Amino acid sequence: MTTIIRTPAEWPSVLLARAAALKDHPAMGFDDPSAALDAAVAAGAFEGLRRAVRDLGPAGTIATVATAGLRGRGGAGYPTAAKWRAAAAHGAPRYVVAHGYGADPGSLTDRALIEADPFGVVEGLAIAAIAVGATDAIVAVRAGDVEAVRRLEGVVAAAEEAGFLGEDVLGSGHDVNVLVRPVQGAYMLGEETVLLKALEGRRGQPEQRPPYPAERGLFGMPTVVQNVQTLAAVPWIVVNGAPAWAGIGSARATGTILVQVRGPERAGVAEVPLGTPLREVIALGGQPPRRHSLKAVVIGGPSGGLVPPELLDTPYDFDALRAVGAHIGSGSVIAADDRACIVDLARLLTAFCSTEACGKTIPCRIGTRRLVEIAARITDGRPRPTDLQLLADLSADMTDSALCDHERLATLPLTSGMRYFRSELDDHLLRSSCPAGVCRPIAVGAAL
Amino acid sequence: MSFIPGLGLAKGMALTLRRFFEPKATIRYPEVRADVSPKFRGRLQLLYDEWGALKCETCFQCAQACPIECIDMGGIDTKGRYHVHWGPPEQYAERREESALRRSGRTVPDRAYEHFEQLDMSPVEAILDDHDYDPKRMLSILEAVQAVYGYLPVAALKQISFRSGAYYALIYGTASYYGHLRLDPPRDAGQARVAASARPDESVYLASLGAALDGRGAAAGAVH
Ligand SMILES: Cc1cc2nc3c(=O)[nH]c(=O)nc-3n(C[C@H](O)[C@H](O)[C@H](O)COP(=O)(O)O)c2cc1C
Ligand code: SF4
Ligand code: FES
Numbered sequence: 001m002t003t004i005i006r007t008p009a010e011w012p013s014v015l016l017a018r019a020a021a022l023k024d025h026p027a028m029g030f031d032d033p034s035a036a037l038d039a040a041v042a043a044g045a046f047e048g049l050r051r052a053v054r055d056l057g058p059a060g061t062i063a064t065v066a067t068a069g070l071r072g073r074g075g076a077g078y079p080t081a082a083k084w085r086a087a088a089a090h091g092a093p094r095y096v097v098a099h100g101y102g103a104d105p106g107s108l109t110d111r112a113l114i115e116a117d118p119f120g121v122v123e124g125l126a127i128a129a130i131a132v133g134a135t136d137a138i139v140a141v142r143a144g145d146v147e148a149v150r151r152l153e154g155v156v157a158a159a160e161e162a163g164f165l166g167e168d169v170l171g172s173g174h175d176v177n178v179l180v181r182p183v184q185g186a187y188m189l190g191e192e193t194v195l196l197k198a199l200e201g202r203r204g205q206p207e208q209r210p211p212y213p214a215e216r217g218l219f220g221m222p223t224v225v226q227n228v229q230t231l232a233a234v235p236w237i238v239v240n241g242a243p244a245w246a247g248i249g250s251a252r253a254t255g256t257i258l259v260q261v262r263g264p265e266r267a268g269v270a271e272v273p274l275g276t277p278l279r280e281v282i283a284l285g286g287q288p289p290r291r292h293s294l295k296a297v298v299i300g301g302p303s304g305g306l307v308p309p310e311l312l313d314t315p316y317d318f319d320a321l322r323a324v325g326a327h328i329g330s331g332s333v334i335a336a337d338d339r340a341c342i343v344d345l346a347r348l349l350t351a352f353c354s355t356e357a358c359g360k361t362i363p364c365r366i367g368t369r370r371l372v373e374i375a376a377r378i379t380d381g382r383p384r385p386t387d388l389q390l391l392a393d394l395s396a397d398m399t400d401s402a403l404c405d406h407e408r409l410a411t412l413p414l415t416s417g418m419r420y421f422r423s424e425l426d427d428h429l430l431r432s433s434c435p436a437g438v439c440r441p442i443a444v445g446a447a448l
Numbered sequence: 449m450s451f452i453p454g455l456g457l458a459k460g461m462a463l464t465l466r467r468f469f470e471p472k473a474t475i476r477y478p479e480v481r482a483d484v485s486p487k488f489r490g491r492l493q494l495l496y497d498e499w500g501a502l503k504c505e506t507c508f509q510c511a512q513a514c515p516i517e518c519i520d521m522g523g524i525d526t527k528g529r530y531h532v533h534w535g536p537p538e539q540y541a542e543r544r545e546e547s548a549l550r551r552s553g554r555t556v557p558d559r560a561y562e563h564f565e566q567l568d569m570s571p572v573e574a575i576l577d578d579h580d581y582d583p584k585r586m587l588s589i590l591e592a593v594q595a596v597y598g599y600l601p602v603a604a605l606k607q608i609s610f611r612s613g614a615y616y617a618l619i620y621g622t623a624s625y626y627g628h629l630r631l632d633p634p635r636d637a638g639q640a641r642v643a644a645s646a647r648p649d650e651s652v653y654l655a656s657l658g659a660a661l662d663g664r665g666a667a668a669g670a671v672h
Contacts, residue, residue: 185626339663
């Protein structure tokens with residue numbers, strides 16, 4: 001099981017609320033999925049589906065989600081209702097895919113949610129399927145998360161038995177067939193068009209967007225791909241009303257989101273209202289050890305940005321983070337204290353992005369590799385005089401010419417490093433020293 | 449049809465006369481060589497970058513795009529994972545068998561031109577039957593085949609292509625993409641187990657990240 005970090009009592013809990021309430025229930029071992037389902041239903045699960053079917057109807061559901069201002073939790077923060085409307089406007093058959101792959105190996109947010117409350121995900125998926133008029137829904141989950149797969153499969157089977165899924169859901173006349181599909185084998189499965197390729201049994205390389213999957217997705221049909229957190233929020237919104245959700249978080253980014261915090265004292269998943277200042281998010285991971293101070297926060301996973309402590313008042317939400325050169329991404333927030341070397345860290349992140357790039361396009365196949373080479377030249381103490389300019393130009397070219405977001409984002413560690421930690425970079429470039437004393441063979445610096 | 453007798457003949461002779469004084473199209477090879485574009489590579493060959501790494505990412509777009517499946521590749525892919533054998537070696541063997549070389553009785557020593565070993569195809573047939581011969585379910589077909597043989601023999605991929613009607617390049621492209629699928633036999637049981645569960649690049653990344661944060665340097669994490 002993944003560690004859940006307790007948040008201050010005044011922070012609202014939505015996605016993990018039911019899991020916390022049911023934590024000590026004997027059925028929550030999922031040995032008997034229908035007993036677990038009964039317990040969850042007693043705690044309010046599938047009430048949202050009932051209301052969506054009885055009271056709201058497809059158009060009403062989409063309108064409610066729109067009023068709530070729900071935005072996708074998969075990283076980009078695209079308005080969920082807009083995606084549903086687009087898919088509903090195109091011809092059947094349509095598909096809904098719950099994205100629970102969790103590409104970043106350092107972030108367990110989606111896995112934590114599926115393990116703690118698979119009901120919310122399945123219920124949200126059913127509501128989405130009925131709202132857009134899809135009869136086939138797929139939950140894509142990481143095959144390595146054995147427990148998450150087992151729970152999802154149990155819940156889907158039990159929910160079908162209870163009439164929440166399958167033919168004629170709750171007497172609505174809609175069929176919703178849910179399939180749990182374990183997928184594995186590549187980081188790029190996180191990208192939505194790649195995930196769809198995997199579900200089609202093809203090589204995992206992104207497609208040009210537009211047309212977006214909502215127009216042409218799985219097997220060429222309109223497909224709504226939605227992160228599991230996004231889906232899990234939907235039943236809560238339907239039950240508690242759009243204003244309750246819109247009241248949480250900030251005006252442009254409503255509701256709560258799961259964050260994988262990795263701090264000096266502890267690491268785990270926490271539910272955070274969007275718009276919370278970074279300072280408070282990073283505090284969940286504890287304080288830096290004595291004689292050390294916070295140097296940077298890596299936000300967004302392997303392709304995340306490096307944010308300096310001066311910017312800790314930035315709210316944790318989609319647009320504010322993009323403005324400072326980071327992004328929500330996989331929901332990971334990592335504290336780096338002054339023992340870490342920024343260039344070394346940025347090189348590592350870029351190197352991972354480069355190995356995982358799919359190879360389809362030139363920015364992805366060659367651009368990422370050249371970025372890593374530049375970074376490696378700097379950390380190895382043999383930079384060329386033009387390297388900084390080259391780094392900036394190459395990053396700009398990659399951002400402009402990328403096919404998928406991966407290459408665009410893969411430039412962030414180095415560009416944000418350049419932007420905020422220029423003096424540390426200059427130490428490497430001009431004085432051949434590494435202030436953190438990490439980079440060999442040039443390590444001179446302040447090795448304590 | 450013309451009503452003036454001999455007009456057709458005159459027209460023909462006029463053309464002959466015109467062509468006679470035109471520059472000739474014949475190139476007297478090998479004394480004279482044709483102009484070719486500097487981009488022309490003749491035989492397809494993969495390039496290496498200045499660090500000695502193959503530039504080809506085995507993305508298979510060229511092979512998939514080629515309408516007559518004429519693009520062949522050989523070597524180790526850039527991630528050092530697979531021996532690439534697109535462009536089926538057994539076809540080479542077959543072609544060579546027809547060839548003067550083979551008929552002259554000389555052996556062709558290159559291992560790449562050897563036949564594949566005989567493979568019992570009945571599990572592949574059963575798996576394909578279970579999956580309705582449906583290329584859309586290729587990933588689970590490949591996973592099931594790997595569960596039987598321990599890896600994906602090229603002969604099995606060829607058979608899947610033959611029976612399901614999907615291009616071999618598409619199947620090979622899928623098989624060589626996913627980290628849990630392997631095209632070479634596992635060296636031992638332990639290796640097979642690791643390949644089937646965790647992805648080594650992920651654990652190396654996490655270890656390196658830990659090392660980078662503790663001030664040991666990312667490279668310290670890459671070494672296990
Ligand atoms: C490289 C890359 C990795 C991604 N990884 C994930 C992931 O692990 N989980 C996820 O839900 N979305 C991921 N996404 C975003 C998806 O492509 C997609 O935008 C998202 O799942 C849509 O759902 P949402 O609207 O609910 O956010 C990734 C995108 C990129 C470019
Ligand atoms: S497989 Fe891809 S990278 Fe390799 S030669 Fe063909 S197109 Fe280029
Ligand atoms: S990772 Fe290859 S095109 Fe984006």
